[in-house]
Amino acid sequence: LRTIQAPNATEAIRLREALRLATPIVHQLDDDISHVQMLLDKLRRKRELLHEFITEQNTILAPIRRLPAEILAEIFMFCMNYDISSFDPMQSPLLVGQVCRGWRQVALSTQELW
Secondary structure, eight states: OOSSOOOOHHHHHHHHHHHHHHHHHHHHHHHHHHHHHHHHHHHHHHHHHHHHHHHHHHHHTOGGGGSOHHHHHHHHHHHOOTTOSSOOGGGSHHHHHTTOHHHHHHHHHOGGGO
16 A cells, blocks of 8 residues: 555455455444344333333422412512503513413412403
């Protein structure tokens, strides 16, 4: 490679033999890489699903879920700004009602918010 001189016949035979042996190895490595990539994709998907499961379970165990509806209603009332002259959805009971179904039920059933 470091010279412009062509290989002699013996060197050419050795080089061709080396190429003949190396080519299928490259193809096998390509196949192995594809297989490992598919396995890696599968593992990443499993990890993603497990991470979603962990997040959901942690959400179920969140301390806020143990608050009684009456306490949540009190918190919602403290959060409302009743000095606003116009209707602002970012300062209304509608905002807390968008968090989850349970909060929406509490907000809708708390007459003082409306």
